[in-house]
Amino acid sequence: MLNFTEMYTREQASQLRQTFWTTFGQYIAPQPSAEGLKINWSNYKTGIKDVFFRMHADKKTAFIAIELTQSDPEIQELFFEQFLELKAYLHDILGEEWEWSLHTSDEYGRTVSRIYKEIAPVNIFNKDDWPQLISFFKPRIIALDEFWSDAKYSFESLK
Template identity: 30%
Template sequence: MFSKEESLFIKKEFWVQFAEAYPRKWLLYNTKIKDVSFKFYIDNKKAQVSLDIETKEEEKRKIYFEKIQSLQTILLEEYLPEAILEGNYYLESGNVISRIWVEKLGVSLNNKNTWPEIFDFFNETMSQFEVFFYEYQDYINDLELNT
């Protein structure tokens, strides 16, 4: 078990090394759709890359999710075959969001031997997610255009 300071140091070192391994600007919060963002996540059991729809207006969240869901076949067949789509994803806080994600099990933030594998997973998965998003961004963002 690590102290709080050691855990923070490991986390910081992980992200610095990831940025050095893949020095590029990721889309993340710059989707141009309010409350829709890409995220990297790592803990001691798994790594995830997700697209989170966190708008407080439930109807808007559902529409954005349904639009992505209507593209599910394309997403799975051409970009991310292991993507999971969940319209009502419950956060630890109790808030409900919609999430589309890909996960890699058996890796750990605290095991530096798995870091290269995580870095590659993050890079490959986020790159595919971004290409998909850029391709269909206008459709996803247009709330007037029904699914």
């Protein structure tokens, strides 16, 4: 199997990654948010500090996640518990079960909590995988937005 990243310089790999996210952004741009607004899907803003919807792809896997990055582990756990209260609703809107991980590490060694769905093998550097990646991300980010349009109010007291 070819290792696509070894075929590219760091700049080329960065450019290809950027091209993928631009392509994804253009593909999903016509889709309004659950509230009928224009939205930047690739850089989704939850409106709550340290709560992110992340989409990530590399040379082996891709994932979409709700990521909690509060620096205080106890506060992070409170947010995680609030998401747990909404787990059935979230899974109902997503139409699938996701993984739940309290206090794991991100690629920078920071403690984060994640609710996520992953696929493998996929390679962002292989353009043949882009349709599969787009088909993976698009319905899930739209479903997360639908979930968040109702659920965000449950987090007001934690702000």
